[in-house]
Amino acid sequence: MLKIFNTLTRKKEIFKSIKKKKIFMYVCGVTVYDFCHIGHARTFIFFDVVYRYFREIGYKVKYVRNITDIDDKIIKKAKLKNIHYKILTQNMIHEMNFDFNSLNILKPTFEPLVTDHISEIIFFISTLLKKKFAYINIHGDVVFSIKSFKNYGELSRKYHQKKNFKNFCFCKKNDFILWKNRKNKKDFFWDSPWGPGRPGWHIECSVINYKYFGKNLDLHGGGSDLIFPHHENENAQSSCFNQKKYVNYWMHTGMIILKNKKMSKSFGNIFLIKELKKQFFSDSIRYYLLSTNYRHPIYFDIKNLKKSEEIIKKFYFCINFVNKKKFKLKLKCSSCSYFVLFQKYMNDNFNTREALLILLKLSKKIIFLFYSGNFKKVEFLSRKLFYLGRILGFFNLKKNYKKNNYDILNEKKVKRIKIEKIKKLIKLREKARKLCLWEKSDSLRKKLFKLGVYIEDRKDKTFWKIIS
Numbered sequence: 001m002l003k004i005f006n007t008l009t010r011k012k013e014i015f016k017s018i019k020k021k022k023i024f025m026y027v028c029g030v031t032v033y034d035f036c037h038i039g040h041a042r043t044f045i046f047f048d049v050v051y052r053y054f055r056e057i058g059y060k061v062k063y064v065r066n067i068t069d070i071d072d073k074i075i076k077k078a079k080l081k082n083i084h085y086k087i088l089t090q091n092m093i094h095e096m097n098f099d100f101n102s103l104n105i106l107k108p109t110f111e112p113l114v115t116d117h118i119s120e121i122i123f124f125i126s127t128l129l130k131k132k133f134a135y136i137n138i139h140g141d142v143v144f145s146i147k148s149f150k151n152y153g154e155l156s157r158k159y160h161q162k163k164n165f166k167n168f169c170f171c172k173k174n175d176f177i178l179w180k181n182r183k184n185k186k187d188f189f190w191d192s193p194w195g196p197g198r199p200g201w202h203i204e205c206s207v208i209n210y211k212y213f214g215k216n217l218d219l220h221g222g223g224s225d226l227i228f229p230h231h232e233n234e235n236a237q238s239s240c241f242n243q244k245k246y247v248n249y250w251m252h253t254g255m256i257i258l259k260n261k262k263m264s265k266s267f268g269n270i271f272l273i274k275e276l277k278k279q280f281f282s283d284s285i286r287y288y289l290l291s292t293n294y295r296h297p298i299y300f301d302i303k304n305l306k307k308s309e310e311i312i313k314k315f316y317f318c319i320n321f322v323n324k325k326k327f328k329l330k331l332k333c334s335s336c337s338y339f340v341l342f343q344k345y346m347n348d349n350f351n352t353r354e355a356l357l358i359l360l361k362l363s364k365k366i367i368f369l370f371y372s373g374n375f376k377k378v379e380f381l382s383r384k385l386f387y388l389g390r391i392l393g394f395f396n397l398k399k400n401y402k403k404n405n406y407d408i409l410n411e412k413k414v415k416r417i418k419i420e421k422i423k424k425l426i427k428l429r430e431k432a433r434k435l436c437l438w439e440k441s442d443s444l445r446k447k448l449f450k451l452g453v454y455i456e457d458r459k460d461k462t463f464w465k466i467i468s
Contacts, residue, residue: 002347007250017218023061024213028222031068032092033077036099037270043223043253046294048105063108064212069115099273103282104396114204118190121199124207125178133240140181149236156228176233178203202233215242224252254297283394284309290352318366321382
């Protein structure tokens with residue numbers, strides 16, 4: 001039974017989808033004015049795991065992740081670079097896709113651009129105006145009246161006085177813009193019934209969700225920095241438009257903290273994905289970001305990222321025993337304790353921290369069995385490690401695998417290893433075994449293991465293979 005922590009209710013709730021075995025899932029995407037950083041990686045890797053796990057347990061998922069391609073930051077950056085905003089956003093979308101692909105983040109079902117939905121945005125705003133949930137201010141902007149939605153503040157728990165929600169300050173200074181009237185003739189704009197202008201930030205997600213899901217959806221995700229004002233405002237305008245509950249489960253990932261400050265471009269303390277990829281394997285970054293509960297902040301530390309890399313190297317050593325082409329295994333069909341515990345933790349609000357410990361236990365068991373010479377059990381458990389790892393988005397073995405950083409694990413070591421040295425150690429070990437010098441034989445096995453050599457003993461012959 002899957003339970004999800006709902007930001008709206010502040011408690012774990014049993015997950016029930018609107019439609020049987022179908023899920024409507026939306027995650028706020030990137031505002032494409034600059035390169036993606038590790039904060040983006042954390043949010044989208046986590047929701048990538050959510051997406052994968054839902055599909056693993058039998059749901060058909062309609063996953064939508066928008067791209068904000070018109071925004072104050074985009075316009076400012078385009079002016080600074082003296083280029084059209086479309087050129088800037090197209091370049092940044094290309095960079096975003098490259099970063100996300102390198103981290104093995106799956107493409108959503110739909111990835112709509114805001115600028116492709118201007119007519120739908122105008123219709124949505126017109127409806128809010130007709131229903132008296134919005135008004136036109138003295139500057140010609142269309143503005144949402146937060147006083148018109150009695151539950152405003154329920155998602156973020158924003159209070160005017162902390163004693164009582166009823167004391168929330170409903171005043172016009174908190175109203176937010178749905179449509180920005182053009183103030184400068186050089187500004188980018190679209191025609192509308194209220195004059196030339198462009199959409200405000202919050203309206204885009206409401207409109208895209210209405211187009212792809214209708215009046216309500218199962219799950220809405222994003223970073224915790226979006227809870228207020230973005231998701232609070234989105235919830236208000238959509239609830240008013242639809243006249244019913246908008247989202248059943250709200251999920252938010254914690255921030256990444258560096259030197260006691262939230263990691264953000266405004267503070268100038270970010271780590272870009274493309275820069276981290278030059279230093280670390282993709283799966284190392286994924287492991288590091290999933291090893292903390294998704295709701296908790298991560299206090300960024302390069303040392304811990306390096307530790308994650310060492311664990312990933314062990315994982316890759318272990319899965320070398322798996323024949324990936326013939327590999328078939330189903331989670332729901334297995335009664336193995338590793339699978340049962342893995343599913344238990346994932347069903348507990350996607351507890352990836354504990355789920356990763358299951359993978360770690362498996363890898364330690366595999367390495368122990370390898371030292372012991374139990375190769376049949378090694379291959380059996382390696383298949384399980386490979387399968388569970390794939391659910392969390394590890395072990396991307398596509399056609400471009402040879403170009404992946406993981407292959408460096410093999411290539412660099414193979415270059416350092418002298419085949420003659422391996423052959424000499426193998427002969428010494430065979431001789432020790434014939435003389436029943438088992439301690440010496442085990443010692444030589446360990447030396448070979450450190451060189452990345454797989455050994456299998458058969459009667460009078462030892463077979464070996466370089467695997468990492």
